[in-house]
Amino acid sequence: MTVKNHQFNKFNNLFFLLWIMITALLWALDDSEYPWVIQKVLSGVSLIVALCSTTYFLCNYILPKEIHRNRILIIFIQLVLLCFVQAFLLWIFQEGIVLLEARHILPISQFTHERETFLVTLSNSVPATILVNLGFGGLKFYYEHGKLYQQHLNLQKAHLETQLQSLQSKITPHFMFNVLNHIHIQIQKDTDLASSLLLKYSDILRYQLYGVDKEMVNLNEEIAFMDNYIEVEKYRWVNTLEVTHQWDIQNGKTKILPLLFIIFIENAFKHVGRSVAQNGYIHIQLKQYDHEMILEVRNSKASANKQPKNSSGMGLKNAKQRLALLYANQYELAINETDDTYQITLSIVIGNEQS
Structure with a gap:
């Protein structure tokens, strides 16, 4: 296994471990009353899928490329856009559950009684998605900085050894x-x-x-x-x-x-x-x-x-x-x-x- 793949797997192991912990915490803290347990499951799954998949894309595809190019402004713009995409996905999942209840596939729950408009969902969701992205993005920054630092040390060591061989x-x-x-x-x-x-x-x-x-x-x-x-x-x-x-x-x-x-x-x-x-x-x-x-x-x-x-x-x-x-x-x-x-x-x- 290459060093790059090792670092990739090491980060993603921590990434998924954190999301499992967040999922368990949200499940434990959710005191909403649902007619069926499946509705609580769908609520949790929709939240995790919307946020976990997008933060995974952020950490493994957007940030590594832009960090190495040192394009901080581009990272900021993409992070803000991703927050809106996450908020839109959360609204889509909410509407999907409401649709299932409207067609009597599922019994009526708080999703129907407390249904919010797209703009309200957006305004309520964006702050939370910003915090999530900053947290996981900061973690990825830490790992990428560690990789760059190690690469710098390896290059410095190789340069030192070459110079010493030349001098000797x-x-x-x-x-x-x-x-x-x-x-x-x-x-x-x-x-x-x-x-x-x-x-x-x-x-x-x-x-x-x-x-x-x-x-x-x-x-x-x-x-x-x-x-x-x-x-x-x-x-x-x-x-x-x-x-x-x-x-x-x-x-x-x-x-x-x-x-x-x-x-x-x-x-x-x-x-x-x-x-x-x-x-x-x-x-x-x-x-x-x-x-x-x-x-x-x-x-x-x-x-x-x-x-x-x-x-x-x-x-x-x-x-x-x-x-x-x-x-x-x-x-x-x-x-x-x-x-x-x-x-x-x-x-x-x-x-x-x-x-």
């Missing part, structure tokens, strides 16, 4: 080529080192291929991935960089999104500055306590390669997009840049669930 596909592409090239060189010089690099890089690839398929991962898994990444980068830069990293983690089972921090670390290795006279440096620290994580990444800059302040490459742009999509107002990203230092500080408020 751009993470560390140049790193792959650099590492493979370095491994190729090391194979000819130091096979043990090349083998170690290859094993660590295989773990990196495995995480990137399979870790991102999970909606959330343990913080420990993300840290293991970053450890491997940093170790591989250390091998690549040999003795030209001073690299330190510190993980101060209170709960390693905290759930986070995969590949959340790697862009900032990759960006530091990509843009770190060093010279012949002085090595460059990269300092990485991740602190997690209670419901907050703070990542600090600081790297040296070469004055000759200085970029305009507040500039960011595609990697940082992608990172900001991911944070905006995934954490909305739950994060703060500060970028501080001087002539010889570049630092990012990312603070995220997260849940502290355990697997």
Whole structure:
């Protein structure tokens, strides 16, 4: 069964349940004296058929179409016209019972004694039909709004997933080529080192291929991935960089999104500055306590390669997009840049669930 049919049946089940309750209530409250019980039955049936059939048409054919088109004025006009149609049907049913009594098919009852003209019936019936239509129409509005809201959420989720897949596909592409090239060189010089690099890089690839398929991962898994990444980068830069990293983690089972921090670390290795006279440096620290994580990444800059302040490459742009999509107002990203230092500080408020 499709979602649309499920929603349709769910509403109509409630619709008919309400009419059964209304019918039972009207039957219980009707204290009119009828010569035959059949006349009371005909009176109730005529009322329910006139109102139930028209409100069903209103809720299942008129309102859904016009609500999706957002034509409120048309809905109002059709609702008023329907009220007059209902009042006319009630008069027709009344006249039908009077006709049966006039032909002595049924004994004379209050329908004949209290027979009203069409205009009087119309004026008496329209207020009641307006209330009935507003009640059931409001119920249908609630259900249609729920359907539209769910559709909006589904579209938003699909859009989010598409954007995330696009952003994740751009993470560390140049790193792959650099590492493979370095491994190729090391194979000819130091096979043990090349083998170690290859094993660590295989773990990196495995995480990137399979870790991102999970909606959330343990913080420990993300840290293991970053450890491997940093170790591989250390091998690549040999003795030209001073690299330190510190993980101060209170709960390693905290759930986070995969590949959340790697862009900032990759960006530091990509843009770190060093010279012949002085090595460059990269300092990485991740602190997690209670419901907050703070990542600090600081790297040296070469004055000759200085970029305009507040500039960011595609990697940082992608990172900001991911944070905006995934954490909305739950994060703060500060970028501080001087002539010889570049630092990012990312603070995220997260849940502290355990697997």
